[in-house]
Amino acid sequence: MLEGGNIPILDAIQLETNFFKESNNFTAFTTKIHSNFHINRVEDYMKIVSFPTQADIVPRRLSVYSFFFLTKGRSIKSKGLNSYDFGENTFFFLPAYQITTHQEICAGSEGYYCHFDMQLLNVDYKTKDLINEFTFLEFNANPTITVDEEAKSNILHLLDRLILEYKTGEKCRMNVLRMYLMTLFTEILPFANNDNPNTSNSAFLITEQYKKYLAEYIYDKQKVSDYAELLAISPNHLNKCVKNTLGKSAHDVLNEMLLLEAKFLLKQSNLNISEIACKIGRNEISSFGRFFKAQTGVSPSEYRMIGFNA
Structure with missing residues (x-):
């Protein structure tokens, strides 16, 4: 149960702190760029933390955008009051400030978790243009996107490349993260339901x-x-x-x-x-x-x- 009644808004550092409480080893996944961008493999996280944690179950909002890509297994996450039960080859996108919980993930599941501040992309793109192009980032969009095996191959390469760059720590190149993240969104786009209203006005x-x-x-x-x-x-x-x-x-x-x-x-x-x-x-x-x-x-x-x- 929530203490005090507020559904908390967590920034990336507060999110990291909550995870740190669950395992003293979690700092291995963090770098100084964590507040703008973070990515890790789900299976690595599950080796050191009993999932889902209390922080996952309690409703919260994040001040950053995030996505969860499941390559193996099954998970249940919520966006607003709706719960989504999804399996392999599926993305779950969550815009900043939307209420969410991570209710369940099956043992042996594999995949990727990533969060990013929109400012990372705003260097080259305006938020309105990003939402216009990638409608799955919109606040009320359907959060789940399932890709086929051919696209998955390209997507895994991009995600692994993001992890490699992120793990360089202080040497991490933000422009490289930006480029690969935008390419990833472009790979996903054909599988999204583009039923949102015209976002250019x-x-x-x-x-x-x-x-x-x-x-x-x-x-x-x-x-x-x-x-x-x-x-x-x-x-x-x-x-x-x-x-x-x-x-x-x-x-x-x-x-x-x-x-x-x-x-x-x-x-x-x-x-x-x-x-x-x-x-x-x-x-x-x-x-x-x-x-x-x-x-x-x-x-x-x-x-x-x-x-x-x-």
């Missing part, structure tokens, strides 16, 4: 930033006007952008994020319902109850008691 970009801010500030800012101020636009303009991109209002999206937080806190925290209500801006428990039941069809107490997954 300003409405989409504003909407994406809005969703990112929601993930970062949902406990502190619970009005659409607060986020419009962060984006330096009017609430009306923010609403139009979200409506044009998602087909729903900015207020609807805000409520969806509040509901997501409430569901996780009900399932995973030691807070009582009154405390959860306050955290999501419903100071009156009756107001929280009406809000929650209108969205899910059940009361907060029923949801917590029976583990309802609506």
